[in-house]
Amino acid sequence: MSDLAAFRPLVGELVVEPDGWGVVGTPTNFYATAETHTMSGELFDVPIEVRWTPTSYVFDYGDGTSETSTASGTAWRGPEESWTETTTSHTYASRDDVTASLTVVFTAEVDAGGGWFPVPGTLPVAAPSVGVKIFEVGTVLTNGDCMANPTAAGCGG
DSSP, X not given: XXXXXXXXXXXXXXXXXXXTEEETTSEEEEEEOOOOEEEEEEETTEEEEEEEEEEEEEEEOSSSOEEEESOXXXXXXXXXXXXXXXXXXXXXXXXXXXXXXXXXXXXXXXESSSOEEEEEEEEEEEOOOEEEEEEOOOOOOOSSOTTTOTTSTTTTO
């Protein structure tokens, strides 16, 4: 595996939904964009192809917790899924600015013209870190639409 490390697999990125922020007590969605891919090159002056396959993902949520998953996670599909728990989401307990990170663990297969064969071992590759801003949200009961009547009870006017 160390001979193949020079090929350096494409790690993709860590995506945080919604758009790099979250709310205390509500799931924040994380997913990885790494995919199986093939690279061409030479090893010991022999042309080869290397197929990299992500096999696990280590999500570090930046608040002292992390999770290892065989799933890369998925994006929320529209507003009906926003703020719902996913296999790779995380719920923060306090308001903070954190830095989340992702390590993708790859396996490799090599083809030097005679077919694919597996390479023993794995290669962990870090994706770029992502800043995540966690907010606290409070609710307020109002007497009607505050935009139409800003002086109504609960509207602060």
